[in-house]
Amino acid sequence: MPALLSLQKIEKSFGSNQILHQVDFHLQKGQVHALLGANGAGKSTLMKIIAGEYTKDAGTIQIEGEEVQILSPGHAKRQGISVIHQELSLVPEFTVAENVYLGKEPAQGPGSFLLSRSEAARKTRALLDKYQIELDPHRKVKDLSIGQQQVVEILKAISEDSRVLVMDEPTATLTAAETNQLFEVIHSLKSKGIGIIYISHRLDEIQQICDWVTILKDGRKTAEGPIAEFGNERIIECMVGRQMDHYYPNTKHNPGEVVLELQHIRKNGVLRNVSATFRKGEIVGIFGLLGAGQSELMRIIFGADRADGGQLICKGQAVQIDSPRTAMSHGIALVTENRKEEGLVLELGSDQNMTLTSMEQFSGYGLRNLGKIKEIAKEYVGKLNIKLHALHHPVKHLSGGNQQKVILGKWLLTSPDIILLSEPTRGIDIGARSEIYHLLDRLAHEEKAIVIASSDVDEILGLCDRVLIMFRGEIIAEVDQADASIELLMEYASGARQTTGVGG
Structure with missing residues (x-):
């Protein structure tokens, strides 16, 4: 039986920088397939090719054995592929049913949107019953928990007859109870033959919910197989390319x-x-x-x-x-949980961000000492092992782990x-997490x-x-x-x- 979704020898480059190197990926019906890799491994690029946001440079994509060309997000949806993003796209003042069928309202007569609401509610109730989900289709989204809103996004996807769901860090903002509820929904989706590509940095979740795992490193597939054959140590080793005895x-x-x-x-x-x-x-x-x-x-x-x-x-x-x-x-220093909104100025470089809270050290007579700023920033880039192309490049282009290190550098310059x-x-990958843990340990030893x-x-x-x-x-x-x-x-x-x- 052919795979539900099969990618073979996929390649993608941006200019002279090749991101994906002949990557294979196969998703079966009713399978939860973990796609893992450190930041920069290529998993986001691969997912954007599946979702039609990028086009591949080489390779083939098949759905149930038939080769397809995915040229746009709309085309991906018509092929039965939907992405559940971390940032939810719901209308708070609308009901569950109105959100599920927004833009595809089932009309019951010419221009009859008011009448179509009852049909949207009926169809939403049918979906809820089919997948054994407890949710009121008439309830406004603003009154739902984050976990329930996540389920509404899933309902939007399956209302379009999606066969493939891509879930990107789906539990990042969920409580433990909400995570368990989401997993119940995933099990129900599996039982109906829907294939799920699951992206997460939380290895305990991967072990709990996934059936199969594919691991990327530097744009190449380094390992794949049933999750039962992959303990956390092996996963980490395949992701970072070395053993991590002291994670x-x-x-x-x-x-x-x-x-x-x-x-x-x-x-x-x-x-x-x-x-x-x-x-x-x-x-x-x-x-x-x-x-x-x-x-x-x-x-x-x-x-x-x-x-x-x-x-x-x-x-x-x-x-x-x-x-x-x-x-x-x-x-006292605070490394906030909202690093993009509160910890960084995304359009500025690493050097400017690291000196934001201690600018008095690098200025005099109303002028900034750019040479001194660059010198101290280079020092902390080395100390914190920050991976970047250039100090002045906007930090919005850095991985989550490197952004967090820039924030740590900013506060360490204040001598807290x-x-x-x-x-x-x-939202930080395994390798960067371990580096941050060891940095905090070192700071504790510095009293x-x-x-x-x-x-x-x-x-x-x-x-x-x-x-x-x-x-x-x-x-x-x-x-x-x-x-x-x-x-x-x-x-x-x-x-x-x-x-x-x-x-x-």
């Missing part, structure tokens, strides 16, 4: 004096009575499911948001941090004592206080000396690294286990 640092830290203390921090509807201490020379994780309050706590410590009550003690002194500038004056990081490796707010339980367990666990805006438990486990952290984070009197 996480394997060193011990010696915490010193307390440099930051939170006392009864409150923000209405977000945080409740949060108390904690942080010492120099240690890495502390703040773990919680999405919406637990850990990201909001980081922003309050940094002065980006204001608390409604409580006290911050920084290096033994009570302080009022009412702005990021005040936080910086106390030696306390480094806060919110979801520091979201920096490192505080990581993350919903990635593996990251928290692999990196942190102790873990503060948040649930509904409150720190409900503190666990040392030696006692921490996935099961224990998830029990606390989901509210299944409670502890009182934590903090301080």
Whole structure:
């Protein structure tokens, strides 16, 4: 039986830069096929060829044994191929049914859009029943969770009789419960013969939901096979081209004096009575499911948001941090989770971005010392192993991992004592993640206080000396690294286990 989708010897170049080298990829009916690779491996280019955003330079594409030419996104859709992007494209004020059939409203008479709404709802209900999805077709999208909105995007695709779905980091913004619900939908799609190409950096998800894996490196396929034959170590080795025995640092830290203390921090509807201490020379994780309050706590410590009550003690002194500038004056830095919106100026180069928060070091009499800026930027590019074509090239062209390193370089230039990081490796490939973990370990050994707010339980367990666990805006438990486990952290984070009197 021919594959549902078969790509053979695909090549693609941009100018003199060849991105894909004779890549083969085969997707079967009812299969969830992981496409993995570090940033720059070529998986995005391959997916854009499948989706009709790019045209291939060489090779063939077949759907169920018949050769096709995919020349545009519209042509890809007519061939039954749909892409579920990270950025959802829904109309919040419209209902589920109206979004599913937007642009393809089933009319019941000439110009009768109002009448067609009932038909859209009926057809949407039929889809929901077919794939055993619990969702009200009359509910407005703005009232849905992010996970439910993701399902609406899937419904849009299958309403067009899509046979192939490409899912790009589908769980990046989902809670654990929403992820499980998405996986139930994926299992239902599989059972109806739909093939799914699944792109994610989360290896635990790959092991849980995927049947087959193809791995790219430098535009070439390095491995493929059933997921049962690929443990995480083998996947990482195929992605980065070397063994990674120490994916996480394997060193011990010696915490010193307390440099930051939170006392009864409150923000209405977000945080409740949060108390904690942080010492120099240690890495502390703040773990919680999405919406637990850990990201909001980081922003309050940094002065980006204001608390409604409580006290911050920084290096033994009570302080009022009412702005990021005040936080910086106390030696506090924040690596935000929204790096493109809040951490970088995307049109500027790496040199300009790295010196944004410390420009007074590189200017005098109203003029910037461009030579000094370039010199220090080159130094930090080397220190942080940032891969780029040129310092002045816009950072929007860098991979997620390299963008994050530029942000770290920006803050390290301010000589902070306390480094806060919110979801520091979201959307970053395996190799870059490991480099960032080792960098944070090195900074802890330099007696920096490192505080990581993350919903990635593996990251928290692999990196942190102790873990503060948040649930509904409150720190409900503190666990040392030696006692921490996935099961224990998830029990606390989901509210299944409670502890009182934590903090301080």
